[in-house]
Amino acid sequence: MAAPSAKKAFALRLDPEVHKAIERLAAAELRxxxxxxxxxxxxxxxxxxxEVKRTPPPRRGRPPKAE
Incomplete structure (x- = not known):
């Protein structure tokens, strides 16, 4: 089972034209x-x-082997 996300989820209502503009910008920025x-x-x-501090990215890959 996946670990819970550290990001906060919430519903956001946007004007459809604003959403289209964000999608175009995101596609151009590869996001x-x-x-x-x-x-x-x-x-x-x-x-x-x-200024908002960035949370550390999740650790990727396998955990180190215990010796």
């Missing part, structure tokens, strides 16, 4: 729409002087 929205939010917060 998902969700990742693009997160990047846009981080940029907007940074522009207002609010």
């Amino acid at each position: 998902s729409a969700n990742a693009e929205i997160e990047m846009l939010l981080r940029e907007a917060l940074s522009a207002r002087g609010i």
Whole structure:
């Protein structure tokens, strides 16, 4: 069973035209729409002087062998 995600999930209602624009931008940046929205939010917060620390990425691969 997969570990629970550390990301917060919530419903977001967007104007369809805004969503289309985000999808186009995400495709151009080779990101998902969700990742693009997160990047846009981080940029907007940074522009207002609010820095948000990034959470460490999940560890990938197999755990080290116990000796």
